[in-house]
Every structure is written in C-alpha cells, then in structure tokens.
Amino acid sequence: MWTGKARSLLRHPSWRWLYPGMRVKRYALLAALGALLLGLGLKGLLPSLSLGGAWPWALLLGGGLLVGGVWAMNRSMLSAFTDPHEVPVRVYVRRRLEAGPRVVAFGGGTGLSRVLRGLRERTANVTAIVAVTDDGGSTGRLRLAFGLPAVGDLVDCLSALSDHPALPRLLAYRFDRGELQGHTFGNLFLVTLNQVSGDFAEAIREANAILNLRGQVLPATPEAVRLKARFLDGEEVEGEVALRKRRGRVREV
Structure with missing residues (x-):
C-alpha cells in the first residue's frame, strides 16, 4: 500500500519543476538561502541567540536573496507564457474590468460586434447573445455543407471581445483562391471546433476559452434555424438573403 502511495507521489506533476532546463530550481534555492539567512538574522535579535555584530548583515543579505529569488523565479515561470513586463498591466486591466457592470447584449450582424468593442473597454462581464439565422456568403455555404447554425456573426463577436x-485580423482573414475561396479563417475555425467536439454549443464554449475573451459569446440557439416571413400578399419567404431581396410589408415572422 505504501509503495503504491510513494509511486503516486513521485509521479505528481509538481515534480516536473525539478526537470533540467526549467530555470526554476536555481531561483528556488536562492530564495531558500535568503530565507535561511533572514532567519539567522532574526535570531540575532533575540538576547539568548546572539550572532554578534553580524546579524544586521544577515538580515539585509537574507532579505535581498529571498526577494530576488522569488522575483527571478516568477519572471522565469511567466516568461514561458508571456512577456513578464506586460503582466502587471494585464493584471490591472483584468481586475479593473472584472469589477465592471454586468451587461447582456442581444443582436447580430455588424451592429452587435461594434457595441461589444466599446463595452470591452469598460467591463469584462459581458455576455453576447448572437443571432444565428444568416444564410449568405461563407456562412451560408458552411450551413449547407455541415448543417450548422450561422457562424459569421459569432466570429465577429468573438473577435470583438x-x-x-x-x-481580429486573423479571424477576419478571407481566403481568395482554391476550394477555400470566400471563407474566413474564423468561420472555418468554428466549424472545425464543432466537428471535433460534435456539439455546436460546446464548440462555442471552447472558442470562448481559447480566444481568452473579455466576457462570453453565446449563440441564440444551437439549432440550424432559419428566418421565415409571411408578407401581406400571403407569400412566404424563407432565409435572410431572400428576405432582403423581397420587397413589400411583412405580416409576421
């Protein structure tokens, strides 16, 4: 039993910090040495444990090594993910935005994405509910091929947050040749996530996490719905593109 527990303990991911090339061990040892010297210096303050006249230097050197070791270790770990100089600004912005108001925005097209670009500078508590009925352009072709809700407006809102x-520039990139001509990278990105996850709602949740949004973007429905309208003359028209072309007054949608 104890052998199994010992093996499980040795396989814990925390031991990976001791792997060669991690650039963490040296700073951890430096911080430990600083803590030791700091402790000896503090003991020198006690009447029963005197270090003579050396305890002030032990305090100074130990404190410096401890602070320097922890600082260098943090920089080393952060440098694996981002520029350490940008971390204070990002943390400040994120904390300030997390304290912002809670906003829920409904819509679609370019209007909602423009509103979101303004909101993201004020709060990180934004939830965008996006219409998924568009059936034109790249979105329309992907809907027919994969039976999905419209992804174009979702991509615009993900980009905005x-x-x-x-x-934003990457997601909006539109291919201009070959079989991918007319498709944007963002549209293909969401379709790929859907194919991998097998669930459209889950694909959107994964996109939110991957893109590190200031808020969240959700589809109005995970179903491949389409707009259908009846005009005053009794004719029924289905699809956003067809509705844009049809003239006349709408009786009901």
Missing part, C-alpha cells in the same frame, strides 16, 4: 490585438 478578444483580448489579443492580432486575433
């Missing part, structure tokens, strides 16, 4: 400055 993204915390990375390069992502």
